[in-house]
Amino acid sequence: QASQEELKAAYRRLCMLYHPDKHRDPELKTQAERLFNLVHQAYEVLSDPQTRAIYDIYGRRGLEMEGWEVVERKRTPAEIREEFERLQREREERRLQQRTNPKGTISVGIDATDLFDRYDEEYEDVPGSGFPQIEINKMHISQSIEAPLTATDTAILSGNLSTQNGNGGGSINLALRRVTSAKGWGEVEFGAGDLQGPLFGLKIFRNLTPRCFITTNLALQFSSRGIRPGLTTVLARNLDKNTMGYLQWRWGIQSAMNTSIVRDTKTSHFTVALQLGIPHSFMMVSYQHKFQDEDQTRVKGSLKAGFFGTIVEYGAERKISRHSVLGATVSVGVPQGVSLKIKLNRASQTYFFPVHLTDQLLPSAVFYATVGPLVVYFAMHRLIIKPYLRAQKERELEKQRESTASDILQKKQEAEAAVRLMQESVRRIIEAEEARMGLIVVNAWYGKFVNDNSRKNEKVKVIDVTVPLQCLVKDSKLILTEASKAGLPGFYDPCVGEEKSLKVLYQFRGVLHQVMSADNEALRIPKQ
Numbered sequence: 029q030a031s032q033e034e035l036k037a038a039y040r041r042l043c044m045l046y047h048p049d050k051h052r053d054p055e056l057k058t059q060a061e062r063l064f065n066l067v068h069q070a071y072e073v074l075s076d077p078q079t080r081a082i083y084d085i086y087g088r089r090g091l092e093m094e095g096w097e098v099v100e101r102k103r104t105p106a107e108i109r110e111e112f113e114r115l116q117r118e119r120e121e122r123r124l125q126q127r128t129n130p131k132g133t134i135s136v137g138i139d140a141t142d143l144f145d146r147y148d149e150e151y152e153d154v155p156g157s158g159f160p161q162i163e164i165n166k167m168h169i170s171q172s173i174e175a176p177l178t179a180t181d182t183a184i185l186s187g188n189l190s191t192q193n194g195n196g197g198g199s200i201n202l203a204l205r206r207v208t209s210a211k212g213w214g215e216v217e218f219g220a221g222d223l224q225g226p227l228f229g230l231k232i233f234r235n236l237t238p239r240c241f242i243t244t245n246l247a248l249q250f251s252s253r254g255i256r257p258g259l260t261t262v263l264a265r266n267l268d269k270n271t272m273g274y275l276q277w278r279w280g281i282q283s284a285m286n287t288s289i290v291r292d293t294k295t296s297h298f299t300v301a302l303q304l305g306i307p308h309s310f311m312m313v314s315y316q317h318k319f320q321d322e323d324q325t326r327v328k329g330s331l332k333a334g335f336f337g338t339i340v341e342y343g344a345e346r347k348i349s350r351h352s353v354l355g356a357t358v359s360v361g362v363p364q365g366v367s368l369k370i371k372l373n374r375a376s377q378t379y380f381f382p383v384h385l386t387d388q389l390l391p392s393a394v395f396y397a398t399v400g401p402l403v404v405y406f407a408m409h410r411l412i413i414k415p416y417l418r419a420q421k422e423r424e425l426e427k428q429r430e431s432t433a434s435d436i437l438q439k440k441q442e443a444e445a446a447v448r449l450m451q452e453s454v455r456r457i458i459e460a461e462e463a464r465m466g467l468i469v470v471n472a473w474y475g476k477f478v479n480d481n482s483r484k485n486e487k488v489k490v491i492d493v494t495v496p497l498q499c500l501v502k503d504s505k506l507i508l509t510e511a512s513k514a515g516l517p518g519f520y521d522p523c524v525g526e527e528k529s530l531k532v533l534y535q536f537r538g539v540l541h542q543v544m545s546a547d548n549e550a551l552r553i554p555k556q
Contacts, residue, residue, distance in 0.1 A: 032075065039071045042517065045453055045499070046446075059445035066442075129174040135380040137166035137192075141365075144386040144393050166192035180207045197223035211235040217247075225250040239266040247280075256281060282306065295320065303334075310334025314341075323347045328357075337362045343369070346405075348413050351375045356401040358394065366393040368401065428525045439520040443496075446518045450499045457501055466504030467554060470540070471533040472497045474513060475522040477544075489523040490531075497532065504536070508551040 030038075044050075046064040051057045073079045073091065083091060142160040172186035182205045189198040199221030207213045217229035229247045236242055242263050249256040258280030267273050270293045276286040284305025291298045297316040303309055314330030329342040338361055345355030352374045359367040365387040372379040385393045429436075461468050475490035496518025500506055513530055514521040521528070528547040533540065536554040545551040 030074075035071065035074055039067065039075075042067045045517075046449055050452075051449065056448060060449050063442065063446060063449065129376070130171065131173075131376045132171040133168070133378045133380065135166075135168040135382070136164055138381060138383045139163050139165045140383050140385050141387060144390055145388070166190070167196075181205070197221060199224065199227075201227070203229075225252070240264065249281075278305070282308070284308070294318065297328075299330075308334060308336060310336070324353075326355075337364065339364060345371075348409070349417060354405070356405075358397045360389065360394055362389065363387070366390065366397060368397040370401070425525045432524050436521060436524060439514075443518050443520040447495050450495050450518060454495050454498045457498055461501065461504060464504065465537050467501050467506060468535045469494055469498040469501065469506075469532060470535055473531045474519060475528055476526050477529050477531065489526070491520070491522045493519055493530070504554075506534075506551070506553045508545075510548055510550045512547050514547070 043064065046060050046067060048057050048060045048064060051060050073083050079091060140160075140162045142162065168188065168190045170186065170188035172184060175183045175185070177183055184203040184205065185201070186203070187198065187200040190196055199219055201217055201219035203215050203217040205213060205215040212232070212234035214233075215229075215231040217227070217231070219227035219229070221227075227247065227249055229245065231243070231245045233243050234241060240263070242261065244262075245260045247258040247260075249258070258278070260276065260278045263275045265273050267289070271289065271291045274286070274288045274290070276284075276288075278284045278286070282305065284303050286301060286303040286305075288299060288301035295318050297314075297318065299312070299314045301312045303311075310332055311334065312330065312332040314328065316326055316328040319325040319327075324347045325344065326346070327342075327344045330340070332339045332341075339359060340361065341357055341359045343355060343357030345353055348354050352372065355371045355373075357369040357371075359369060366385045366389065368383045368385060370381040370383070385397055458468060460466070472492070472494045473490040474493045476488060477490065478488050493516075496516060497506065499518065500508075500516070508516070508530075512528075513519055514528070530545045530547070530551065531542070532545070532551075532553065533542050534553060535541070541554070543551070543553060543555070
């Protein structure tokens with residue numbers, strides 16, 4: 029974003045600093061020549077609007093490209109950017125065609141009612157009832173992949189297998205989706221299974237207005253008893269920035285009408301729904317609170333009441349790694365009893381474990397379903413997850429350090445050479461600032477600081493940048509823009525991949541001040 033005037037001013041200042049004729053020492057003269065050439069090359073690139081646009085988009089590699097295979101060098105900066113965006117879209121389309129976007133769900137139902145119901149009197153005389161029996165009574169596996177055919181056409185192949193109490197079945201589906209315009213898309217689906225006959229489906233999505241859309245899904249299920257049609261229509265509208273209203277009408281198998289309002293903000297998610305239908309009619313209210321912490325913790329609760337009974341659910345979920353979210357929900361209902369549902373989302377895969385504890389409302393079952401997962405989670409988090417994530421982060425940092433070691437070494441040598449070349453200029457700047465009672469940098473450090481007691485075992489990694497910062501002082505002011513300070517003259521990165529800060533102790537008008545600035549934070553001293 030720098031203007032041509034700012035570039036010229038910075039170029040003149042650095043030329044005066046690094047000009048070889050200003051240094052008599054042979055070693056300093058050699059170092060000055062190298063840095064002076066780097067400054068001159070940078071100015072040549074940035075002072076020409078065309079080469080500057082190429083560098084902004086492609087970096088140094090774009091300038092070195094023989095014959096310029098990408099775009100002609102004579103084009104204007106706007107044309108270069110337009111060409112780059114076109115090439116980027118083409119790359120995105122190729123990447124899209126290579127991606128299958130797999131999604132899957134594995135659900136394992138566990139019957140653990142023997143843990144609590146076995147204490148009833150009818151169990152006392154049953155032979156072999158010394159140990160409670162926990163068994164898997166149902167399983168469900170589903171998987172889908174997407175295969176982009178063109179920029180607008182996508183094929184989706186999905187399948188599922190289910191079993192419950194020894195009986196099961198499965199199905200396979202193929203869907204073809206076409207994006208017809210920016211306002212809508214259509215999808216045709218074909219399916220077949222061993223328990224049900226062939227399936228034909230048609231789905232249409234359309235934006236009616238910028239704040240309203242409609243989805244219609246028509247399905248024809250063929251079976252030995254004839255054709256069973258079904259139609260589902262959803263009309264949705266943005267009520268305000270964070271609130272959506274939905275009207276759903278379902279005809280065919282389990283006909284129903286449903287109205288729901290969903291409000292989703294940065295800190296909460298609220299849903300209220302009312303359904304009138306056959307065989308189920310109910311009213312549901314749910315609330316979820318989102319904590320603004322690093323682990324993206326969420327707590328939720330819901331109440332659902334209808335012809336089938338009443339269910340109260342409460343639970344929480346938390347991010348345990350970069351791609352994994354772990355959640356647990358306790359469900360208490362009449363006549364359903366007490367259940368514990370554990371869910372793990374790993375990227376696009378979902379693992380779901382519903383554990384049925386009892387058919388009755390037993391306080392002991394509710395207590396263990398609530399406390400048990402919390403105890404297990406905190407024990408695993410402290411003994412397994414936290415050490416694993418710490419070790420993983422260390423491995424990634426070590427890998428990053430190894431890959432950038434030679435580059436960082438070169439930057440370090442350039443920074444040390446720059447500091448030696450700055451000594452004379454800094455001496456003159458300090459004399460001028462002392463004469464006017466201006467800004468004098470007493471001490472400055474850049475790198476990783478450890479102030480938190482919980483991180484007291486970590487090593488402090490900082491470099492002294494007193495001289496480079498004083499060299500940037502002009503007219504009793506020091507102004508740094510919003511960019512990593514590792515790129516400033518006389519600076520380098522002392523701790524690759526780690527959080528860095530700049531700590532400055534300075535004197536202004538004869539009074540000492542101290543300031544701490546994050547790596548990418550703008551800094552202006554003295555403070556107004």
